[in-house]
Structures are given as C-alpha cells and as structure tokens.
Amino acid sequence: MEDHKITSLSTDEDQIEARRIADLCESAYSSFCSSGGGSTLDTHLDNCLQHVADEDANCFVRQVVYGVTRYRRFLDCFLDSFFHHNRGTALRADAVKYRVLTYLAAFRLQELTFPTFRLLLEAQDAQKVLLLLQYLFNGSRLQQTCREDWLQVYDKEFVDGIIAGLLSWQAEVDPLLAKLRAQVYFTQQQEQQQEASSSSSSGRAGSSPARCRKPAPTVPQEFKLSQPCPKPLPQPEPVPPAVKPKPPPKFQPGPTKEQLAIEAARAAHRQAAAARQADPRFQPFKLRVLERPMHSDAVRAELEAELAAELAARPQARPAPPPPTAEVRLNAAAVLREDALYKRKQAAEAAALQKYEAELRDTAAFDRWQAALREADAAQQAERVEQLRSEMSAAAGAAAQAKAELLAAKAATTNAEKAARAAREEERQRAWQQQQEANAQRAAEVAADRAKAKQAQEEALIERRLAAQQVRQQAQEEARQRSEQAAAEAAERRDIIAQLRGLEKAARARNNGLGGASRGKVFDPTAVPEHGINNTMSLAELRVRLEAAKQRQLEEEARARARILEARQAREASLSSKVTQLAAIRRLASAQAQLVKAAAQAQRARTADAVLQRTEANALALSDCIEAKHAAAAAEAARVAAEERRLKFEQMQLAAGESVVEAKRFRELRDGKRRDCEHRQVTSLQQAQIDDINAAKLAAARQHVIGLRQQQHTSLQRQYDKQLASAAQQVSLQSTALLSSKQRAAARRRQQEEAQRTQHATAAYRPFSGGGHTTMQARLQALAAGQEL
Structure with a gap:
C-alpha cells in the first residue's frame, strides 16, 4: 500500500512538472509574438528563462520555441483547418497550446518517446487534448484538408513523411484516445444527470410560489477591449562608409640614398681588398709540395677510368621468383557449394551430350554457307578500301581549294575584326558593370554564410542537448522499471506469506478438531498417505523412481x-x-x-x-599505283609547259608594237600601288598607336579593379576571421558549460545510485537461523519479516 502511494505521488509530481514546462513554452512563445519583433529570439528567451534554474527544462523550452517559430507556416495551415472543423468546440484562445502540442507530435515525437509525450498530454485539459488528437491522428482528414495547404509551402516528400510519421503512432494513440473519451464523456454524463436531478427537484418544488423565482433578464455590457501596443518602427540601417583608396606613392627615378650609401661602401671595400692584395706582407704563401714533380693527374685519370668502368658495367637483372602458392582452406559450406556447382555443370553437359546424340546431323552445308558469306564479306571490305582510297585522293584536291578559300576568309575576318573592336569595348564596359554587381552579390553571400555558420552551431548544440535529454529519459525509464519490478516482487512475497498463514491456520484448526492424538505419530517413509489422491506413493518409492x-x-x-x-x-x-x-x-x-x-x-x-x-x-600495289600516277602527272606537266612556251612566243610576236604603251601603263600602275601602300602603312601605324593607348588604359583599369577586389577580399576575410574566432570561443564556452552540467548531473546520479545501493544493502534479506527445533510459528514470522529460511 505504501509503494502504491509513493508511485502515485511520483506520477503526480511528473504531471505537475510537465504542466509547468508546457506553460513555460506557451508563455515564452506568446510573449515573443506580442513583442512585435523588438528583439531577437535568443535575447527574448534569455530574458524569459533567466529565472529557470533547471538547465534541462531551459534547453527544452528553447528548442520548442525555436521549432514552433521555424515551422510557423506549417502550424498555421494546420490550425486554420483545425479551428474551421472544430469551430463549435475548440477555443481560439488555446491556439498557442495547440500549436506547441502539434509541433511536438509532428516533429519531436520520435525523440521524446510516446510515454513522455503522453505525460505532457495528461497534464493538460482532457477535452482539449481529445479534440486535438482526434484531428491530428486522423489519416483521411490530414490527406483531404491539410495536405493540400502544406504542399503549397513544402515539398511533397517532406509532407508525406510528416503524415506517415504521425500515422505510425496510431497504435499508441488509440488507447490514450479511449481513456480520454471515457474521462470526457463520463464527466458530461454526470453533469447531465446532475442537471436532470436538479430540474426534477425544482419541478417537484414548483407548487411552492415562494421558492420558484423567475430568472433576471440579461443585461448587455460592453466588451473590455485593450488597446494594442504599437509596433516599433524598424531601426534604419546605417549606410556603409565609402571606400577611399589611397593613391600610390610617387616613384622617383634614380638610386636612393640607401642605394648610394651601399654602393659607396662596396667601392671602399673593393679598394681596401685591392690594397691588401698589393701589399707584399699579405701575399699568399706557397707550398714546396707544389714545386716538386707529381703524378697526381695520371693517378686521378686512372681512378676516374676505373670508376667509369664500374659505372658502365650494368648487372643483368634476374627475373623475380614466382610467388608462393598459398593453400586455401575451405569450410564445409564452401565445399558443398562448389560441389553443387560442379554437379550442376556436369548435369548441363550431360544434357547437352544427350541432346547432341539424339539430334545428330551433318554440318557440311552450314560450313559451305558460312565460308561463302565470309568470302563475300572479304570482297566487300576490299571494295570499301578501294573506294576510301579514291575518296582520299579527291579530298586532297578539295583540301588545296579549301586552303585558298581559308586565306580569303582570313583576310575578310581581319577587316571585320577592326570593325568589331568598338563593340568589344562596349562589351568590356558592360562586363565591368556586371562584375561590380557580382561583387555586391558575393558580399551578400558572405554575410549569409556567416549567418549559416551561427545557425549550424546552434543546431549542433540543440542536437547535443537532445542526446543528453534522451540519455536522461532512458535512465528514468530504467529506474521506473526497476521500481515496478521491486513492487511486483514485494507483492508476490506478501501473497506467499498470506498463503502460508492460511495453511497454518487450517492445520491448526484441523489439529484442534482431532485433538492431541496424532502429535506423537512417527513418520514412516514406506507408508502411502491416504488422502484420496490418484497415483499416490510412498517416499521410498518416489526416490527409487x-x-x-x-x-x-x-x-x-x-x-x-x-x-x-x-x-x-x-x-x-x-x-x-x-x-x-x-x-x-x-x-x-x-x-x-x-x-x-x-x-x-x-x-x-x-x-x-x-x-x-x-x-x-x-602497300606494294598502292606504291605502284602512286608511281604510275606521278609519271602520268609529270608527262601532263611537260606537255602543258611546252604548250605555254609556244603560246608565249606567239604573244610576244604579236605584242612587239605595243611595248611602249604597255611600259607606260605599267609605270602608272606601279606608282598607284606605291601610293596605296604608303597610305596603308600610315593608317596601320596610327591604328597601332591607338591600340597601344587603349591597351595601356585597359591594363591600368584592370590593375585598379584587381586592387579594389584584393582590398575588399582582405577586409571581408579579416571580419570573417574575427567573427569565426568569436563564434569558436562561444562554442568552446558553451561546450565547457554543457560538460560541467553533464558532470554535475552524473555526480548527482552516482550519489543517488550509491544511496539506493546503501539503502538496498541495509534492507536486504537475512537468512533465518533459529536452530534445529524451530517451530512453524517462528518460521512464518521470519518469512513475514523478509528473511530467508
């Protein structure tokens, strides 16, 4: 009875704690929504939870508020549909409560485990929880109403995964729904019975005009509406200061003062070294060894020849030895598998042989047909090769013509390139503008990356806190199971004691009824007890059997x-x-x-x-063919040359009188060609000068842009490194705080376990040793006290 009281007290305390945590989540989210965005979510939670001393509760409330804020559109769609279908029973004043419970069921139920989620639900009003669960875990309702709204915001895989995750808990939700229905509808039946009984009693007393009074009329009153707080205006963002690049230092041609000083020092050192070498006192000494005749050159040449002979002799490499054959030891399964494989192959070969023997036939006709087809294929291949050779010879002439056309096309391309330079200049200006826009976009992306890094750190911290929460929940579940097992064992012991006491009372009553005649009876192991039971036997027979x-x-x-x-x-x-x-x-x-x-x-x-x-x-046939073609081409060329010489001789005879006119015409053409060349030369020089000026301007602009990019990159990199260092320091501090909290929790847990072990050792069973002449009453008392016999 005492264990049952302790269990009920612990359950009530858990429900109170769960109700408190749920209220903290609701109040934190409600206050953040009513603040109108005056502060960030982290700052708001720090202000709201500064009085919460429990770190686990603080972490859980933060995670819930973050999740509800992140999936706000998902929860808005669900609550709109929920209030639309339950507009007569659900109150919109409980929208925050429904929002928090829906987030926990849809996104955190796998981490919380269903017993913890059930504890949070049982701490709330049964009627409100019943409405939410009936709508949230209804598959047809979610598919028909909520799914279409969710698909307008989220992906199909995400929505289907959420619905499938909710419906996977249907087996655990059904018993809870049955319990809530029993609570809600039984309470409503009691209220209806009370109203019916009160109405019947008032009907019986209706004969007394003094007790029956007419209710007062309803007086309308104005609503007490509060003025909403004005939403603060957004803070203006400061305009970043304009970048003012510093001009490069002025370059002064010629050597600097430092260079002149270094050159003067070098000249002085050189003069001092020359004077020291000219002084006879400091001349290098001569060795007498060098004056004696020596054969060092011959010895050196002999040694070098021996070394060259050694280096020139290359040893013959021997082949590598074969690798050792490793014995593969097979197990029974491998042997049986390989034996079955060979048997299967043997069966297939036997079937093929049997089929061949049953269907014997002559393959001579097939062989002749196959040989004829192969000869036809070889003839076709030779024909294709010959055709390819003719095509290649034709392609050579086409290539020469294409080369001439390519030269003409290049000349036209050169003229078109000059006209396209202006277009390229405009394109360069547009590219510079696009580069400026890309730099601005890159700066925005860097800022977004900083925010992502902070978000990733927060998510990692949340994951670690969730893992710690899961470990604590598992430890609580194990402690609960141990307590339940201990309670069951204690109940079983009490039942055994009650049965033994009942047997003792029955034996005492039987002994009182029979008197004291049977107290001095001697036990006979060979006697058969006469209790009217089938297959009875004596103790000696039992031992033999x-x-x-x-x-x-x-x-x-x-x-x-x-x-x-x-x-x-x-x-x-x-x-x-x-x-x-x-x-x-x-x-x-x-x-x-x-x-x-x-x-x-x-x-x-x-x-x-x-x-x-x-x-x-x-190849030989091709060479003979090519030589024949060359001979034919040479003969044709000789014939054409003789024909050209004959024609030129005839033309010279005809044009002997027109030589003066032709010479004048030639001089005029030559003068015009010279003037055209001079004009082209002047124009090309001017254009080359203009191109050099434009190239210098383009290079200067490119260097300027590169310098600006490097400055921006350096400043952004420096800011990013500073923020990354601060973030790493915050993460290290948070990890240190989390580790210390875990160590404190582990120490508390160890102290609790040590206290439980000490208590268990103090209250452990002690064997009873009352001697050989102990009475049955003493044995039952020892068993009732929890001692072992």
Missing part, C-alpha cells in the same frame, strides 16, 4: 551423443571425399585452360601474320 528416471535420462543422452558422433563422422568423410574430387576437377580445369590459352595464342599469331602479309601486298 527418481533414480530410475535419472538413469534412463543418462542412457538417452549417451545414445544421442553416439548418434551425433556417427553423423558428424559421416559428414566429415563425405566432405573429405568431395574435397578430393574438387581438387582433381581443379587440376583438370587448369590443364584444359592452359591448352585453350596456347591454342588461342597460336591462332592470334597466325591471324597477325595473315594481316601483315595482306597489308604488305596492299
């Missing part, structure tokens, strides 16, 4: 061991025979593979020789 049964069991075990040993030996013999057979099959397969490989190599060599011979014959 037990011995016989044990002997039979030992014999059965020996026979079973013998059977198992025989089966094992037979299996090992079968496996050894199969291993021998497989080794023979492998050796045969290896020999066959080597034969096939040698035949394939010989076939490839024969094929290569045939191809080489055919290629050489084709």
Whole structure:
C-alpha cells in the first residue's frame, strides 16, 4: 500500500512538472509574438528563462520555441483547418497550446518517446487534448484538408513523411484516445444527470410560489477591449562608409640614398681588398709540395677510368621468383557449394551430350554457307578500301581549294575584326558593370554564410542537448522499471506469506478438531498417505523412481551423443571425399585452360601474320599505283609547259608594237600601288598607336579593379576571421558549460545510485537461523519479516 502511494505521488509530481514546462513554452512563445519583433529570439528567451534554474527544462523550452517559430507556416495551415472543423468546440484562445502540442507530435515525437509525450498530454485539459488528437491522428482528414495547404509551402516528400510519421503512432494513440473519451464523456454524463436531478427537484418544488423565482433578464455590457501596443518602427540601417583608396606613392627615378650609401661602401671595400692584395706582407704563401714533380693527374685519370668502368658495367637483372602458392582452406559450406556447382555443370553437359546424340546431323552445308558469306564479306571490305582510297585522293584536291578559300576568309575576318573592336569595348564596359554587381552579390553571400555558420552551431548544440535529454529519459525509464519490478516482487512475497498463514491456520484448526492424538505419530517413509489422491506413493518409492528416471535420462543422452558422433563422422568423410574430387576437377580445369590459352595464342599469331602479309601486298600495289600516277602527272606537266612556251612566243610576236604603251601603263600602275601602300602603312601605324593607348588604359583599369577586389577580399576575410574566432570561443564556452552540467548531473546520479545501493544493502534479506527445533510459528514470522529460511 505504501509503494502504491509513493508511485502515485511520483506520477503526480511528473504531471505537475510537465504542466509547468508546457506553460513555460506557451508563455515564452506568446510573449515573443506580442513583442512585435523588438528583439531577437535568443535575447527574448534569455530574458524569459533567466529565472529557470533547471538547465534541462531551459534547453527544452528553447528548442520548442525555436521549432514552433521555424515551422510557423506549417502550424498555421494546420490550425486554420483545425479551428474551421472544430469551430463549435475548440477555443481560439488555446491556439498557442495547440500549436506547441502539434509541433511536438509532428516533429519531436520520435525523440521524446510516446510515454513522455503522453505525460505532457495528461497534464493538460482532457477535452482539449481529445479534440486535438482526434484531428491530428486522423489519416483521411490530414490527406483531404491539410495536405493540400502544406504542399503549397513544402515539398511533397517532406509532407508525406510528416503524415506517415504521425500515422505510425496510431497504435499508441488509440488507447490514450479511449481513456480520454471515457474521462470526457463520463464527466458530461454526470453533469447531465446532475442537471436532470436538479430540474426534477425544482419541478417537484414548483407548487411552492415562494421558492420558484423567475430568472433576471440579461443585461448587455460592453466588451473590455485593450488597446494594442504599437509596433516599433524598424531601426534604419546605417549606410556603409565609402571606400577611399589611397593613391600610390610617387616613384622617383634614380638610386636612393640607401642605394648610394651601399654602393659607396662596396667601392671602399673593393679598394681596401685591392690594397691588401698589393701589399707584399699579405701575399699568399706557397707550398714546396707544389714545386716538386707529381703524378697526381695520371693517378686521378686512372681512378676516374676505373670508376667509369664500374659505372658502365650494368648487372643483368634476374627475373623475380614466382610467388608462393598459398593453400586455401575451405569450410564445409564452401565445399558443398562448389560441389553443387560442379554437379550442376556436369548435369548441363550431360544434357547437352544427350541432346547432341539424339539430334545428330551433318554440318557440311552450314560450313559451305558460312565460308561463302565470309568470302563475300572479304570482297566487300576490299571494295570499301578501294573506294576510301579514291575518296582520299579527291579530298586532297578539295583540301588545296579549301586552303585558298581559308586565306580569303582570313583576310575578310581581319577587316571585320577592326570593325568589331568598338563593340568589344562596349562589351568590356558592360562586363565591368556586371562584375561590380557580382561583387555586391558575393558580399551578400558572405554575410549569409556567416549567418549559416551561427545557425549550424546552434543546431549542433540543440542536437547535443537532445542526446543528453534522451540519455536522461532512458535512465528514468530504467529506474521506473526497476521500481515496478521491486513492487511486483514485494507483492508476490506478501501473497506467499498470506498463503502460508492460511495453511497454518487450517492445520491448526484441523489439529484442534482431532485433538492431541496424532502429535506423537512417527513418520514412516514406506507408508502411502491416504488422502484420496490418484497415483499416490510412498517416499521410498518416489526416490527409487527418481533414480530410475535419472538413469534412463543418462542412457538417452549417451545414445544421442553416439548418434551425433556417427553423423558428424559421416559428414566429415563425405566432405573429405568431395574435397578430393574438387581438387582433381581443379587440376583438370587448369590443364584444359592452359591448352585453350596456347591454342588461342597460336591462332592470334597466325591471324597477325595473315594481316601483315595482306597489308604488305596492299602497300606494294598502292606504291605502284602512286608511281604510275606521278609519271602520268609529270608527262601532263611537260606537255602543258611546252604548250605555254609556244603560246608565249606567239604573244610576244604579236605584242612587239605595243611595248611602249604597255611600259607606260605599267609605270602608272606601279606608282598607284606605291601610293596605296604608303597610305596603308600610315593608317596601320596610327591604328597601332591607338591600340597601344587603349591597351595601356585597359591594363591600368584592370590593375585598379584587381586592387579594389584584393582590398575588399582582405577586409571581408579579416571580419570573417574575427567573427569565426568569436563564434569558436562561444562554442568552446558553451561546450565547457554543457560538460560541467553533464558532470554535475552524473555526480548527482552516482550519489543517488550509491544511496539506493546503501539503502538496498541495509534492507536486504537475512537468512533465518533459529536452530534445529524451530517451530512453524517462528518460521512464518521470519518469512513475514523478509528473511530467508
């Protein structure tokens, strides 16, 4: 009874704690929504939760508020549909409560586990929770109403995953719904019965005009509406200061003062060294060894020749030894699998042989048909080769013509390039503008990356807190199971004590009824008790039968061991025979593979020789054909040259009188050509000067842009490094605080476990040792006290 009271008290405390945490979540989110965005979410939660001392509760409330804020559109769609279908029973004043519970059920139920979520639900009003669960875990309602609204905001896979996750908890939600329905509808029935009883009593007393009074009329009153707080205006963002690049330092041609000083010092050092070398006191000494005749050059040449001979001799490399053959030890499964594979192949080969024997036929007609087709293919291949040669000769002439056309196209392209320079200049200006826009976009992306880094740190912290919460919940669940097991064992012991007391009372009553005649009766182990029970026997017979049964069991075990040993030996013999057979099959397969490989190599060599011979014959034929064509072309060229010489001689005879006119015309053409060349030269020089000026301007602008980019990159990198260092320091501080909190929680847990172990050791069972002449009453008292007999 006391254990039941303790369990009920602990359950009530858990519900109170769950109700308090749920209220904290609702109040924190409501106050953040009513603040109108005057502060960030982190700052608001720090202000709201500064009085919460429990770190686990603080972390849970923060995670819930973050999640509700993140999935605001998801929850808005659900609550709109929920209030629309429950507009007569659900109150919009409880919208924050429904929002928090819906977020926990849709996104955090897997982490919380259903018992913890059920504890949070049972701490709320049963009627409100019943309305929410009936709508939230209704698959048809979610598919018909909520799914379409969610698909307008989120992806299909995400929405389907959320719906499937909710419906996967249907088996755990149904008992809770039944319990809530019983609570809600039973309460409504009681209220209806009370109203019916009060109305009947008022009807019976209606005969008394003094007690029956007419209710007062309803007086309308104005609503007490409060003025909403004005939303603060957004703070203006400061305009970043304009970048003022510093001009480069002025360059002064000529050596600087430092360079002049260094050059003067060098000249002084050189003069001092020359004077020291000219002084006879500081001349280098001479060795007498150098004056004596020596054969060092011959010795050196001999040593160098020996070294060159040693280096020139290259040792002959021997082939590497073959690798050792490793024996592969197979287990029983591998041996059986390989044996089955070979048996299957043998069966297939036997079936193929049987089919061949049953369907014998002559293949001469097929061989002739195959040979004819191969000859036709070879003729077609030769025809294709000949056609390809003719096409290649025609392509050579086309290539020469294409080359001339390409030169003309290049000349036209050169003229078009000059006209396109202005267009390229405009394109460069547009590219510079686009680069400026890209730089601005890149700066925005860098700022967004900083925000993402902070968000990733927050998510990592949330994950660690969730893992710690899961470990604590698992420890609480194990403690609860241990307490329930201890309570069940205590109840079982109490039942045994009550049964023994009942048996003692029955025996005492029977002894009182029979008197004291049977107290001095001597026990006979060979006597059979006469209690009217079938198959009764004496204690001696029982012992003999037990011995016989044990002997039979030992014999059965020996026979079973013998059977198992025989089966094992037979299996090992079968496996050894199969291993021998497989080794023979492998050796045969290896020999066959080597034969096939040698035949394939010989076939490839024969094929290569045939191809080489055919290629050489084709090359000789092609060479003869080319030489014949060259001879024909030379003869044609000689004929054309003789014809041209004859025509030129005739023209010279005809044009002897027109030589003066032709000379004048030639001089005029030459003068015009010279003037055209001079004009083109002047124009090209001017254009080259303009191009050089534009190239210098473009290079200067490019260098300027590169300098600006480097400055921006350096400043952004410096700011990013500072923020990253501060973020890393915050993360280290948070991790240190989290580790210290975990260590404190672990220490508290160890102290609690040590206290429980001490208490358990103090209240442990103690065996009863009351002597050989202990009475039954003393034994029952010891058993009731929890001592072992």
